[in-house]
Amino acid sequence: MVDNSYSPGLEGIVAGISGISEIDTDKNVLSYRGYNVQDLCDRSSFEETTYLLLFGELPTLQQLADFNEQLKAERDVPKAVLDVLSNIPTNAEPMDWLKIAVATMGIMDPLADDNSSEANLTKAIRLTAKLPAVLAHGYRIMQSLPPVSSDPSLSHASHFLQLLTGEKPDPFAVEALNTTLILYAEHGFNASTFCARVTVSTQSDLHSGVVAAIGTLKGPLHGGANEEVMKMLLEIGTADKARAWIDKRLTKSADNPRPRVMGFGHREYKNGDQRAKIVKGYTRALADSLGDHRWTDIADVLEDYMLQEKGLHPNLDFPVSPAYYMMGLPIPLYTPIFVLSRIVGWSAHIIEQLANNRLIRPTNIYNGPSLKPYVPISDRVRTTS
Ligand SMILES: CC(C)(COP(=O)(O)OP(=O)(O)OC[C@H]1O[C@@H](n2cnc3c(N)ncnc32)[C@H](O)[C@@H]1OP(=O)(O)O)[C@@H](O)C(=O)NCCC(=O)NCCS
Incomplete structure (x- = not known):
C-alpha cells in the first residue's frame, strides 16, 4: 500500500536505522558511537575518532598505534592519480577533481568490487589515508607549484598542512584543524551520507558511493556553505x-x-x-x-x-x-577539507548499509498529465509555439 503523505525535503521522515551517531536535539549533543563530540574534541584525535567510527569502539593504546601505522603506510598517492590530475584544466574546482581522483583510485583498487565489510574497511582506511595528499598535491599541481613532501611521523592534520604549504605547521593550527576534522567526520543521514547509502544500496561499490557523496557535499546548502x-x-x-x-x-x-x-x-x-x-x-x-x-x-x-x-x-x-x-588555507579548499573528514562517516554508513541492505527506492506522487491516446506523428498538430 502506498502512503501518500509527503514531506518536502523529507523533513522529519525516518529513512533508516543507524548506530553510528546520534543527534540529541533536546540536550543539544552530537555523539559518535555513544561518545559526546565535546569529549572527542577535548581528549581525542582525528585518527582515534576515525577508529571509533569505523570499528565501533575506542581503540586501546596498541590498537591506536597499529592504526596510525596503517594510515601512515597508506598515505602515498598512486602516480597514475597525480598524472590524471596533471591533465585536468587548472581552473577546475577542487571538489570536481576530487571526484575524478577518487574514481581513479577505485579503478586501481584491487578490492574495488569486493563489498564485504572487511574489504570496505580496508578501502575506507586507504581513502582516509590518501585523501590529504590527493588534495594537497592536486592543489599544488593546479597552482603550478612544485610538489613537497611531509615528515612521515606527522599526525594526519599536520601531514596535510605540511604537504599543502611545504612548511612546518603551527601547532595551534594543527589543533584547530584536528578539531574541525573530528566535528566534520559524521552527522547521521545528512544529504551526502544518505546519497552514499542510496548508491551502495544498489550493491554498487564504496568508491562509487564516495564519488556520489562528494558531488552531493559540494552544494552550498550542504558542505559548500x-x-x-x-x-x-x-x-x-x-x-x-x-x-x-x-x-x-x-x-x-x-x-x-x-x-x-x-x-x-x-x-x-x-x-x-x-x-x-x-x-x-x-x-x-x-x-x-x-x-x-x-x-x-x-x-x-x-x-x-x-x-x-x-x-x-x-x-x-x-x-x-x-x-x-x-590559518592561511585557500578558500576553494574548505569544502574539500570537509571531504578529508566526512570520508570516515560516509564509509561507516556504506559498511552499515551493506551489512543489512535493502535497495533504497522511495516512491513519489505523480502530478503529470493523465493517460491520453497516442496520436501518430503525421496527425499531430502543434497548438502551442
Ligand atoms: C541548512 C538549511 C539548508 C536547512 O534547510 P531546511 O531545514 O530545509 O530549512 P528551510 O531552508 O526550509 O528554512 C526554513 C525557514 O527558515 C529560514 N531560514 C533557514 N535557513 C536560513 C538561512 N540560512 N538564511 C535565511 N533564512 C533561513 C527561512 O525563513 C526559511 O523559510 P523560507 O523558505 O520561507 O525562506 C538552511 O538552513 C540553509 O539554507 N542554510 C544556509 C546554508 C548552510 O549554511 N548550509 C550548511 C548546513 S550545515
Whole structure:
C-alpha cells in the first residue's frame, strides 16, 4: 500500500536505522558511537575518532598505534592519480577533481568490487589515508607549484598542512584543524551520507558511493556553505556594514524568493549547533593570536542579527570558515577539507548499509498529465509555439 503523505525535503521522515551517531536535539549533543563530540574534541584525535567510527569502539593504546601505522603506510598517492590530475584544466574546482581522483583510485583498487565489510574497511582506511595528499598535491599541481613532501611521523592534520604549504605547521593550527576534522567526520543521514547509502544500496561499490557523496557535499546548502561564508565575510568587509548587508541579502525578489545567509540554520538543530560553539573558541583564539579581529567582529554582528531577525543560529560552517582563513588555507579548499573528514562517516554508513541492505527506492506522487491516446506523428498538430 502506498502512503501518500509527503514531506518536502523529507523533513522529519525516518529513512533508516543507524548506530553510528546520534543527534540529541533536546540536550543539544552530537555523539559518535555513544561518545559526546565535546569529549572527542577535548581528549581525542582525528585518527582515534576515525577508529571509533569505523570499528565501533575506542581503540586501546596498541590498537591506536597499529592504526596510525596503517594510515601512515597508506598515505602515498598512486602516480597514475597525480598524472590524471596533471591533465585536468587548472581552473577546475577542487571538489570536481576530487571526484575524478577518487574514481581513479577505485579503478586501481584491487578490492574495488569486493563489498564485504572487511574489504570496505580496508578501502575506507586507504581513502582516509590518501585523501590529504590527493588534495594537497592536486592543489599544488593546479597552482603550478612544485610538489613537497611531509615528515612521515606527522599526525594526519599536520601531514596535510605540511604537504599543502611545504612548511612546518603551527601547532595551534594543527589543533584547530584536528578539531574541525573530528566535528566534520559524521552527522547521521545528512544529504551526502544518505546519497552514499542510496548508491551502495544498489550493491554498487564504496568508491562509487564516495564519488556520489562528494558531488552531493559540494552544494552550498550542504558542505559548500563553508566557502560561501568566507566569501560573505570578505564582501561585507567591516563589522559596521554587516547589518545592512544582511538586510539586503534577506530581501525577497522574484529571482530569489527564498534568500539564504550561508552558515546559518540547520535541518536538525533549531536551538544552536554544539559543533559551532566548539569551533568558535578556536576562531576567537586564532584572531587573538593574529591580533586581527576583523572577521570575528563581523561574525559576532551577524550572529546576533540573524538570531534577532530570523531566530537562526550559526551552524558548524560559520566559525570554521574564518578559522581556516586565519590559518592561511585557500578558500576553494574548505569544502574539500570537509571531504578529508566526512570520508570516515560516509564509509561507516556504506559498511552499515551493506551489512543489512535493502535497495533504497522511495516512491513519489505523480502530478503529470493523465493517460491520453497516442496520436501518430503525421496527425499531430502543434497548438502551442
Ligand atoms: C541548512 C538549511 C539548508 C536547512 O534547510 P531546511 O531545514 O530545509 O530549512 P528551510 O531552508 O526550509 O528554512 C526554513 C525557514 O527558515 C529560514 N531560514 C533557514 N535557513 C536560513 C538561512 N540560512 N538564511 C535565511 N533564512 C533561513 C527561512 O525563513 C526559511 O523559510 P523560507 O523558505 O520561507 O525562506 C538552511 O538552513 C540553509 O539554507 N542554510 C544556509 C546554508 C548552510 O549554511 N548550509 C550548511 C548546513 S550545515
